[in-house]
Amino acid sequence: MEFRNKFALSQLLLFLAVFTLFRIVLYFLYSDYFSDLTTIQILSSFIDGLRFDLSIILTFAGLPLFLLNLPVKSKLWLKIWAVIVTIIFIAMLLILVGDVFYFDVVKRHLGDDLLLALDDADFVWSFAINQYWYVLIAFIITFTWYFRFLFKRINRNFENTKTKIAKEIITQLVIILLVIIGIRGSFGDKPINVINAFGQGSSAYGNLTLNGVFSVYHVSRIAGKIKHDFYAKD
Incomplete structure (x- = not known):
């Protein structure tokens, strides 16, 4: 196996x-909520x-990871796609962090609520800078080192x-096949969705099985379709 692989x-x-x-963090922080689950269920x-994790990861990072695997003899090529993969990782990490705090309030994962919050992105960003500036600085330093x-x-x-x-x-055909299977998360007629959890x-x-990123993407996608159909014009 070569380095790129x-x-x-x-x-x-x-x-x-x-x-x-x-x-794991979700389970231990809200152990009372998950207390009815048996060890086997956990x-x-x-x-x-x-x-579900693999499905949402490959939905967004599948193409960059595939391109990382291509036999391109260039360090720059690897660095470009490594940066893109890391940016996707950071975005997902931020959603996962927000999801943990959100779960404490409503006992479910984030959904299209995140899109509503983004409508007030200026307020959210201003609040984050004023209240959690030290976290942002630590975050920037950490990922600067990581790059x-x-x-x-x-x-x-x-x-x-x-x-x-x-x-x-x-090799590339096998990777493409595995990425497609991973995104679908199922060998059935339909790919997995929130309801499958x-x-x-x-x-x-279901909530322990799901993750916030998967929930945000699929709930928002469904909500978008519903709104689109509702306001559709002849």
Whole structure:
């Protein structure tokens, strides 16, 4: 496995690790809410949750991760897509953080509420700067260091080796297939949606299975369709 493949895989695993970490945080912060779940249900929700995590991660980062895997002999190519993947990671991380606090209020994940908040983006940004400026500074410093770490890793491990065309074509086709399957999250006729997390009839199980990013995207998408259909003109 070449460095570009290892690098893309490590980025995907980082996404999954962070999503799982926030699921753990959610469980322990609101353990009273999840107290009715059995041990088997808790383990099942964590395992099933990976399916929802992978689906939303690949929905947005699937293409950049695929492009990272292409046999382009350029450090700049890797750095560009590494930056884009990291920006997506940061956006998802911010949603996950907000989702944890939001869950405390309404005992469900974020939905199209986030879009409503973005309508007052100036107020939200002003509030964040005034009240949590130290968090923003720490955030900027952390990810500045992280970008430097990524670039050093690419510079140190970049390989300019020859690739076999036939092998590369097969590899890329397999990656495309896996990304599509990952996004769909199912081998059925329809891709997974929010409602699939509540298949056991338990809101606690469904909320532990879901993540805030998946919920925001799919609920907002459905809400957008409903509004579009409602106001549609002949």
